[in-house]
């Protein structure tokens with residue numbers, strides 16, 4: 001009997017999501033003859049009546065799809081169905097509506113592409129609604145526990161690296177200290193990786209407290225050696241010299257990290273007399289063509305997730321470890337964020353290269 005699989009993307013978008021959608025659909029439909037229903041805008045699609053879904057045709061999901069940024073299914077990162085903000089400002093539990101839609105659509109299983117926040121919600125829904133569920137990790141932040149890589153991270157690192165490549169000549173032309181603020185929410189994975197790959201002089205990540213004097217001394221030392229510029233990379237969740245996180249407040253009531261680059265630029269200018277400029281990379285890190293690495297990871301995860309469902313192994317997340325795809329309990333993946341290890345290989349690499357991490 002033909003089975004029906006629901007597929008949704010949830011949380012912030014990133015490079016490689018369409019490659020996941022393509023891989024899941026091609027393998028489920030092409031190899032196993034399943035029908036795949038794409039659910040629009042994460043769980044929001046199952047709150048609509050009729051549910052906002054579209055059948056995914058493997059013939060239409062050709063390789064061009066892999067080259068597209070974003071997600072053709074749409075996504076949302078604001079709406080928790082267990083505490084759903086209603087128009088009157090109150091919160092309601094709308095999880096039963098989602099579960100009802102899942103069963104009305106006669107779905108046999110669900111694959112969700114998300115980060116740890118989305119997985120916590122999707123797992124709760126799956127348990128409440130007896131839904132066979134598999135998670136595929138995606139996030140530019142790369143902070144999902146249990147996997148060495150999440151879809152979207154490689155693309156974000158590449159975008160940030162390319163930004164440093166572009167900042168270096170203009171920094172050198174104008175004798176400036178350039179500060180590049182990158183995303184990563186509470187983890188410094190993008191900053192440390194792009195900083196190393198892009199030849200940064202200073203890398204600041206939330207996992208390693210910094211002292212401004214150390215940064216200033218490093219820039220002075222570069223000057224004494226004849227360097228007329230410096231490149232600084234800061235993760236958005238690095239605290240200000242006063243020990244505060246720097247946020248942007250949005251008219252809708254949400255807040256997100258943003259602005260630490262400018263704070264650091266002023267502080268570094270005051271301490272060193274250097275001319276400073278700031279680039280906030282923002283959502284550029286999430287868009288554009290996914291890298292080959294993300295397309296490969298997305299394809300491998302998509303195929304493995306379908307195989308897990310076929311094998312009847314649910315409540316799990318596919319993960320990348322030691323150059324292969326494995327699967328782990330979802331409970332493990334949502335047990336807390338995976339942060340940069342302050343003594344891990346990338347931090348040791350940065351130290352070994354003489355990159356200043358502001359520590360000490």
Ligand code: F6P
Nearest residue numbers: 012139140141183184185256257
């Ligand atoms: O989690 C991905 C991410 O891009 C973070 O790096 C960033 O802090 C956040 O999402 C931005 O969220 P929004 O899309 O709501 O601006």
